Amino acid sequence: MTPADQMTALEPGPWKAGEPPRGAFRESSFTKHAFAKEEARIRDAYARRRQTSVYSMADPAHRMACEERERKLLAALAQHGFSSLEHAKILDVGCGAGSWLRDFLRWGARPENLAGVDLLPERIAEARRLSPEINLRCGNATRLEAPDGTFDLVLQSTVFTSILDFEMKRQIAREMLRVLKPSGCIVWYDFFRNNPRNRDVRGVSRPEILRLFPGCNISLQRLTLAPPLGRPLARFSPALCRLLSHLKPLCSHYLGIITPA
DSSP states (O other), X not given: OOHHXXXXXXXXXXXXXXXXXXXXXXXXXXXXXXXXXXXXXXHHHHHHSOOOSTTSTTSHHHHHXXXXXXXXXXXXXXXXXXXOOTTOOEEEETOTXXXXXXXXXXXXXXXXXXXXXXXXXXXXXHHHHHOTTSEEEESOTTSOOSOTTOEEEEEEESOGGGOOOHHHHHHHHHHHHHHEEEEEEEEEEEEOSOOTTOTTOOOOOHHHHHHHSTTOEEEEEEEEEOHHHHHHHHHHOHHHHHHHTTOGGGEEEEEEEEEOO
């Protein structure tokens, strides 16, 4: 069964079963081939990626980055009318093992209002093991099996930098906007600098974000001290690490709030 087929077997919650939603993307044979090729490349890249502890909360740099991101994101959401997440329906595109979804639970969201989708079945299996109460799907985000205007918040975190095909990125952006309520927000967290050591990813610049979400209101702020600097520094001087994270030229990521015009 392909990931697209798996997406059709929908469960209760924010996802709804039935016919393909109005406005859902219908692929041409050429687009299907291009997307399948890029999907295979992404799967291969993740298969070659070795396990690392730098994304563990035990790692000082990662922990400090998460704490900074949490403060700034919750402040930004409050400014856009989401001071409470109790009734918000939230989708995480590229949810991985579900760490962001568990953060939303900690911030007050209800599990029945949370949904996640990821391309890799092993990551969805891990997410289900850790968060059995959350609705999780395995599939390609170029075709989200959810009706138009389902979610109050749609999140992507370091997904677009893992996709090198611009048309696939653009289609995922369209789907994120389609399933978003008119009053909702897209939460963007991704790096804008290229990693010369990793050819499988590519930074997403401000102009590219504008191209992906034309006509939308886009607010971006730089944060997260660049990992090559932050990782070694956080172990020896957390205070200096926090200080340098305020210097925007040294930051590597955008945290963004994107709303329909």
